[in-house]
Amino acid sequence: MESLAGRAYLVTGGGTGIGAATARRLAALGASVTVVGRRGEPLDAVVADVERQGGHALAHPADVRDPAAVEAAADAALARFGRLDGLVNNAAGNFVAPAERLSANGWRAVVDIVLNGTWNCTSAVARRMIEAGTPGAIVSVIATYAWTGHPGTVHSAAAKAGVVAMTRTLAVEWARYGIRLNCVAPGPTETEGAGAALWADDADRERVLASVPLNRFASAPEVGDLVGLLLSDRAGYVTGSILTADGGQSLGTQIYGPPIADAAAPTASAQ
Numbered sequence: 001m002e003s004l005a006g007r008a009y010l011v012t013g014g015g016t017g018i019g020a021a022t023a024r025r026l027a028a029l030g031a032s033v034t035v036v037g038r039r040g041e042p043l044d045a046v047v048a049d050v051e052r053q054g055g056h057a058l059a060h061p062a063d064v065r066d067p068a069a070v071e072a073a074a075d076a077a078l079a080r081f082g083r084l085d086g087l088v089n090n091a092a093g094n095f096v097a098p099a100e101r102l103s104a105n106g107w108r109a110v111v112d113i114v115l116n117g118t119w120n121c122t123s124a125v126a127r128r129m130i131e132a133g134t135p136g137a138i139v140s141v142i143a144t145y146a147w148t149g150h151p152g153t154v155h156s157a158a159a160k161a162g163v164v165a166m167t168r169t170l171a172v173e174w175a176r177y178g179i180r181l182n183c184v185a186p187g188p189t190e191t192e193g194a195g196a197a198l199w200a201d202d203a204d205r206e207r208v209l210a211s212v213p214l215n216r217f218a219s220a221p222e223v224g225d226l227v228g229l230l231l232s233d234r235a236g237y238v239t240g241s242i243l244t245a246d247g248g249q250s251l252g253t254q255i256y257g258p259p260i261a262d263a264a265a266p267t268a269s270a271q
């Protein structure tokens with residue numbers, strides 16, 4: 001993988017799951033990372049981990065829904081590392097709820113974190129890169145239901161679709177500054193947060209697994225790898241794109257042949 005040595009990135013939701021794996025990956029590639037989330041403890045643990053490996057990281061607790069807190073996080077990253085080369089919009093909130101029972105507050109909580117939070121961070125980091133005259137890259141972690149839709153997740157699906165529109169709009173608008181914006185759309189990924197929110201019992205877990213042609217969950221580090229790839233110069237001509245890594249889930253399940261659960265192939269395992 002291409003080195004990110006000397007670069008500095010801000011990763012939201014960087015204390016757990018995909019965000020933590022991404023922060024570790026970027027640090028292993030030589031980048032300095034500022035991890036942002038509401039709880040300080042998981043952020044501190046990631047920083048300690050990165051520093052044990054000889055990397056550089058900073059924990060900055062903040063709620064991405066609060067524009068002033070996000071501005072302060074971007075300032076802290078700049079003050080500590082002297083530059084900002086990009087951002088990973090990974091923070092999210094989610095739960096499964098039938099749309100007719102979703103309260104105004106439930107809708108607002110998820111849309112505020114996923115869509116408004118992504119805007120707050122994107123705007124704060126990009127304005128600083130534009131001001132410094134340095135190019136950079138922004139990757140947002142979305143989900144395939146941004147374009148397929150998915151019953152029970154109307155708040156998250158609508159918000160993630162908004163992030164796709166934001167990404168495509170700004171990819172064109174900020175190309176003149178050398179800022180690339182892309183999305184990664186993982187399929188079901190083994191994390192505590194998603195497990196609790198989306199497949200809390202064995203039956204749901206089995207149902208989700210049966211919908212994935214590759215017949216396994218993604219791992220957080222393999223999603224982090226893809227984020228690293230899109231941030232790197234290897235992806236220097238890629239902007240406004242979505243990299244889907246969902247084991248084929250969004251293509252739909254087969255009609256003919258044996259059930260997916262009977263057809264797990266050795267090539268389908270994580271590297």
Ligand SMILES: CCCCCCCCC/C=C/C(=O)SCCNC(=O)CCNC(=O)[C@H](O)C(C)(C)COP(=O)(O)OP(=O)(O)OC[C@H]1O[C@@H](n2cnc3c(N)ncnc32)[C@H](O)[C@@H]1OP(=O)(O)O
Nearest residue numbers: 092093094095097103105106109143187188193194197198
């Ligand atoms: C499926 C496809 C698979 C297959 C496809 C796989 C692709 C998956 C793609 C995406 C995966 C993810 O995003 S996984 C990320 C999961 N991680 C997380 O969710 C971690 C962060 N979560 C959170 O912070 C919370 O869960 C969240 C509710 C979102 C925000 O917390 P807040 O403290 O801001 O808000 P709260 O005050 O607690 O709640 C706000 C309102 O939401 C309501 N609310 C909260 N949980 C609720 C629930 N389970 N059901 C109904 N309503 C709920 C509350 O009652 C409140 O409304 P009132 O009572 O009316 O006031």
Ligand SMILES: NC(=O)C1=CN([C@@H]2O[C@H](COP(=O)(O)OP(=O)(O)OC[C@H]3O[C@@H](n4cnc5c(N)ncnc54)[C@H](OP(=O)(O)O)[C@@H]3O)[C@@H](O)[C@H]2O)C=CC1
Nearest residue numbers: 013016017018037038039063064091092188189191193194
């Ligand atoms: N796991 C999966 O199957 C899939 C996940 N995704 C996406 O991947 C991303 C990561 O999810 P995953 O790692 O699974 O789940 P996690 O629950 O581990 O990650 C969510 C992170 O966001 C942070 N966060 C939540 N709300 C806020 C907020 N208001 N301000 C700042 N930080 C916040 C949380 O930290 P804290 O609570 O401390 O604030 C947490 O670190 C999300 O965007 C999700 O939608 C997409 C497809 C599939």
